[in-house]
Amino acid sequence: MRITRRNMLRGTAGLGASLAFGRVWAATEMDLGDLRITTLSDGHLQLPESFLIGDLPRDEARAILDAAGVAAGGYEPPCNVTLLRSGEDVVLFDAGAGPGFMDSTGRLPDALAALDLSPEDVTHVVFTHGHPDHLWGAIDDFDEPLFANARHLMGRVERDYWIDPETTETIGAERQSFAAGAARRIELLRDMLETFEEGDEVLPGVLARASFGHTPGHMSFEIGGGRALIAGDAIGNAHLAFARPDWPMPADQDPELAARTRLALLQELAERGVPLIGFHLPDGGVGRVEKGDKGYSFVPEV
Numbered sequence: 497m498r499i500t501r502r503n504m505l506r507g508t509a510g511l512g513a514s515l516a517f518g519r520v521w522a523a524t525e526m527d528l529g530d531l532r533i534t535t536l537s538d539g540h541l542q543l544p545e546s547f548l549i550g551d552l553p554r555d556e557a558r559a560i561l562d563a564a565g566v567a568a569g570g571y572e573p574p575c576n577v578t579l580l581r582s583g584e585d586v587v588l589f590d591a592g593a594g595p596g597f598m599d600s601t602g603r604l605p606d607a608l609a610a611l612d613l614s615p616e617d618v619t620h621v622v623f624t625h626g627h628p629d630h631l632w633g634a635i636d637d638f639d640e641p642l643f644a645n646a647r648h649l650m651g652r653v654e655r656d657y658w659i660d661p662e663t664t665e666t667i668g669a670e671r672q673s674f675a676a677g678a679a680r681r682i683e684l685l686r687d688m689l690e691t692f693e694e695g696d697e698v699l700p701g702v703l704a705r706a707s708f709g710h711t712p713g714h715m716s717f718e719i720g721g722g723r724a725l726i727a728g729d730a731i732g733n734a735h736l737a738f739a740r741p742d743w744p745m746p747a748d749q750d751p752e753l754a755a756r757t758r759l760a761l762l763q764e765l766a767e768r769g770v771p772l773i774g775f776h777l778p779d780g781g782v783g784r785v786e787k788g789d790k791g792y793s794f795v796p797e798v
């Protein structure tokens with residue numbers, strides 16, 4: 497185990513922490529043969545409504561959101577980090593937002609603790625993409641890797657995008673902090689970060705699938721020979737993305753490409769009937785896709 501400043505401090509703070517009452521964490525669990533999948537809450541985002549609606553036809557979008565119970569004004573999607581346990585492997589898909597992104601995020605260490613797991617127990621961190629709510633939690637508030645014993649894996653196209661100095665210039669004003677933040681955290685991970693390509697079996701039972709558009713190198717993962725799909729943000733919410741998957745969503749960096757990716761995934765998942773795990777989907781993020789007369793719907797698996 498790597499000794500880090502955080503570990504040393506935690507050692508001295510341990511007594512106080514052990515006296516505190518633990519919070520019981522709602523987790524959604526699914527067994528796929530000898531693989532166990534648990535979704536853990538990192539908290540939720542607090543976003544303006546414009547993040548959802550942007551330039552979309554407002555009345556139509558608002559009607560879909562009203563029907564889904566999403567109040568006007570703000571948007572607070574959940575953040576579900578997926579934990580996969582298989583043999584000795586303790587694998588996280590994404591690392592949450594960590595300290596210092598939003599007050600309402602960064603709960604992943606508590607969620608792990610509720611399962612009697614510590615960050616040191618994690619053997620692999622596999623990233624869907626490099627946005628703050630997925631990557632920043634890999635680095636602790638001492639600028640050290642939180643999952644000190646883990647191999648970290650990111651799609652090569654995605655890694656190359658975030659370490660490219662030009663990304664800060666091209667990403668647009670509203671996401672400039674994303675670019676600087678990702679580059680800094682990838683630099684802090686240094687030789688702990690490995691890359692993979694689409695089609696690679698990144699771990700036994702984990703196959704990488706390109707799902708570009710939300711970010712330039714966004715990856716999804718087929719689990720257990722296609723028995724579930726970890727979609728990350730390729731299907732980013734349970735309302736607009738399902739009702740009107742063809743719409744270019746403001747949350748996506750390449751809205752047109754992301755819409756094509758989303759539509760293809762929804763069609764395929766509805767046909768295959770396999771569970772989908774989405775980072776910002778409700779009720780723990782696990783559910784199935786149903787095709788309706790118009791668009792699709794998300795059926796939580798609870």
Ligand SMILES: [Zn+2]
Pocket residue numbers: 627629630729775776
């Ligand atoms: Zn996200």
